[in-house]
Every structure is written in C-alpha cells, then in structure tokens.
Amino acid sequence: MRYVIAGYVFVLGLLALYAVALVWRRIRLTRAVARVTGPDVTAASRSGVATIDGPGAAVTAPAEHP
C-alpha cells in the first residue's frame, strides 16, 4: 500500500508543482507586459495596430502573425 501512496504522492505532487510553476510564470509575464503597456492594457491597443474591427479586436488570443 505504501507503494500506492508513494505513486500518488509523486504524480500528484509533480503535477501540482508544475501547475504552480506555470501559474507563477504567467503572473510574472503578465506583470511584465502590464508594466510596459501601462495601467490600462487597452491603451496600447488604442494607439497600436488599427484593425478593421476596431482597437479592441486586436487584443484577443491567440496572437497570430500570418
């Protein structure tokens, strides 16, 4: 039974650790982006690339560059 526990602990632990790492990385990156584009993210899009659908449309995921 202790093998089972060990297995569960390892797998779930590793997945949890990685999940936390991912979330933390994303937070760090969004902060870095926000720092540069200013307090209001849409400010960047307003003066950024103009799109047919208006400034807000450019800010969608995923950002594709054909």
Place this chain on the structure above:
Amino acid sequence: MTDELTTIPVDGSATAHPLPLAATNIRVSPPPTPSATARRTERTIGLLALVGTAATVWLGLWVTPPDKVQGDLVRLVYIHPGVAWVALYLAFGLAAVSSLLYLWPRTRALFWDRLAAAAVEVGVVFNICTLVSGSIWGKPTWGVWWAWDARLTSTAVLLVLFLGYLALRRVPAEPEVRARRSAFVALFAAVDIPIIHFSVDWWNTLHQGATVLNANLSPTIHGSMAWTLLLGFVALTLVFVWMLLVRYRIGALEDWLAANELDLALVERQAEGVGVGASGVVAAPPGPSDDSPTDRVGVA
C-alpha cells in the same frame, strides 16, 4: 505620432513608472491578452480538472475495493494509464501534428509552433509521471524497478527526445527559425519512436524468450473500478488541457516580450530620459536616434 497625451506621475522616480507604450512614438503590436471567453474557458477547465483529479484520488484510494489479484496495487492503475496516455499519445501526438501543420506551407502559423512547444513541455512532466508511476507499480509486481520492455523503453526514449526538443528551443533564434528547427526535430522524433518501439519489442521477444512483462492492466476490471479508471483518464486529460492552455499563454507572452525587447527597452530608456517634474504632460518624447523604430510594427 501619439494621439493621446498621457500624464506621468511626478513622484521623482522616472524608472518606477516607465512610460506606457501609448505615450511613446514606438509602435508595437498589442500584447497577446486573452479574451474574456478564453479566460473563462481556462478557468472552467482548470476547475473541472481539479475536481476530477480529487474525485479520482478519493475514489481510487478509498472507495474502490482492492483487486483480487493485485490487491491494493490496482489503485495505481487509476492514474498510471491516465498519465501514460497523455504523455505518449496526447502530448506527443499533438506535438507531432502541430509541428507538421507548422511546416506545411498552407497552414504555417506560429500558433502551431507555440502549441507544439507547450505540448512537449507539459508532455515531459507527464512522461516523468508515467515512468515513475510505472516503476513504482513494477517493483512490487515484477520485482524490478525497471524492465527493458518495448513500452517502458520507448517512453524513456521519448522523454529524451522531448528534452532534446526543449534544449534546442532554448537556443536563441528568430521565432520562425526556431519554430522550423523544432518542428523538424519533432518530426524526426515522431518517425523514430515507432521504429524504436518495434525494435525493442523484437529485441525482447527474440532474445529473452517472450518475457511477458506485460504493462497492461488485468483485463477483468469492472464496476466501480472501471468508472474510476475512466474518471482518471478524463481528469488527467483535463489537467493536460489546462496546463497546455496556460503554457501556451506563457509562450505567447514570452514571444511578445522577446520580439519587442528592443522597443520596450527604448520605452524604459525614454522614461529615464524625459525626466520627471518638468511638466505633468508628456508630448512626443524625442526618439533616441533617427533610425529609431518608429515605423516598425515590432512583430517577429
């Protein structure tokens, strides 16, 4: 030119609040911010994944009965095949297909490259889970921590190939170049894995007389055990999907920051240069030089 003037806080520390991009004469494409729906989807999937995994653990460790043959060890069967399927088929398959789609001229888009990279990285984590959980299951079952059968060996080789892919991606390069290179490596790996699996299978059966180190589960799995197994598959797949989405987002943000590195550094420079306190309003700050990237939409 700027079409709006922005005030900057007069607090004596120019670098603490660098100019928002909007106030400069530098143009970059907007950062990849997710839409509300994307965020909501991600959150829902994450929640479902969490709930599903918790349910699997609860069912697997407490509710379901021990197996007649394997005893309590069967509980590992609720997660091991789940992570294995994700690592070996879902992640790997996705990476291979995405890489192919990237290389195919008609469908070429950095989206596929980013997706492949995300799939590989998450796949590595699941791969390690597979190997370890398989090994832990193997020790009491077969008496050895490791066996050189086709499945385990192929999983290990896949891990190495994945790590090679990630190592190659770390090499600094233009996004398209990096994408192409990675895609080729993924493609070759995809070709190689079946060959390896096949070879090792032969290798074993021919020369160790079919030592049936069968990584398959006992075929008679039914009732609550079957449902828990299914739940395990679903929950772990959802975990993968959630991780994939987050990792993709990370990749997109990193790429944006890297692509506009120069421009963003210029923004910070200008923040220092303009100085605080002259007035509360900033007009178009002077560009650093005549060949400043004013006309450049800084996209890779």
Place this chain on the structure above:
Amino acid sequence: MWRDAALVAGKDLRIEGRSRVALSQVAPFGIVALVLFAFALGPDRQTMAKGAPGLFWVAVLFCTVLAIQRSVSVESSDGASDGLRLSGIDPAGLYLGKAVAVAAQLVVLEALLGVGVVLLYGAHIEVPWMIVVSCVLGTIGLAATGTLYGALSSGLRVRETLLPFLLLPIAAPVLLAGTRIWQAAMAGGTPSDGTQWLRLLVVFDAVYLAIGVVLFGPIQETA
C-alpha cells in the same frame, strides 16, 4: 542531383584526405574507446567477447558523432555554407554528398574498429558476410540521420553538446540491429536471426534517406 552529390562528396573526401582528421583523431579515439571498454568490462575474455558486438557499435556511434561534427564544421568557416547555397547546388544532392562522405569515413573506421574488436576482445565471427552487410547498412543509417541532425544544429554554438543528445536516441535502432546481427554472426546460428534485423536496417535507412533528400533544403534555411 547525383552529379551534385558526387561533387560534394568528392569535396568533403578531398578535404578529409588533406587534413586527415578522421584518420588521425577520430580513429584513435575509437581505439581508445575500445580500450576503455576493455578496462570497464574487466579482464574476463568471456565477458568481453560477449559484449564485443555492442561495444563495437557504441564505439562506432561515438565516432559517428565526431565525424558529423567534423562534416558540419567544414562548412562553417569562411561562409562556406552560404557559398554552397548560393552556388545553386541541389540541396538533395548536397545532402547525399555529405552523407556519402561521412559514410565513407565511417566504413573505414568500422573496418579498423572491427579488426580491433576481433583482436582485442577475442570475438569469433562465424558468418562474416553478415558483419559486412550490417556495417554497410548501419553506416548508411548513421550517415543519413547524422547529416540530417548536423544540418539542424549547424551554426549553433551549442552544437557540440546538442548534437550527440539529439542524434543518439534516433540512432538507437542502428545500435540495436547492428548488435543483434553481430551476435547472430558470432553465434553462427541460422541466418534468419540476423536477416530480420537487416530488414529493419533497410527500412530505417530508406526512411531517413528519403526524409533527408526531401527535407534537407528546408532544413538548410533554418541554419
């Protein structure tokens, strides 16, 4: 394409002939590897003889990595790779030419190592033609995959550490097959033991040669 291949192969081999790197550096390295293996496996000749096929092929793999590194580095000085691309040489021909050159060097190395293994480890070979055929097929496979990965990693400063890491897992089937064939050849058993593996090698070679011929052009553009 074939003419370009011959041109490129001739060039690489001539460079090798003049600089003799493979002969003076890679070959001795192979011998050193054999000696080290002997130290590792201990003085018992039985063990060494049993391990001989595998050790031979591992030594060959190491030499392959070195040979590929050399093949790639030949192009990286003085903008030679740009010159090659501008010269209008068919990329498939370039690929085949480089692969052939590497293969030629490897064959010579294998002959040397093979003799070394037989002498040093006391390996007795019952069915020599299998050895020869397996070496030829294995070499083709190693040269094909090696040239491919060499191109992928050319121009990268981390190539020295990255190339082995990328290449060796891909080359593992050659190791598996080659070893099995040698063992069959040494055991003198029914040739069918070995011929299945020969067939695997043929498939392996065909697949990667095809990939190389088709994709070498696009790969070059990533360098």
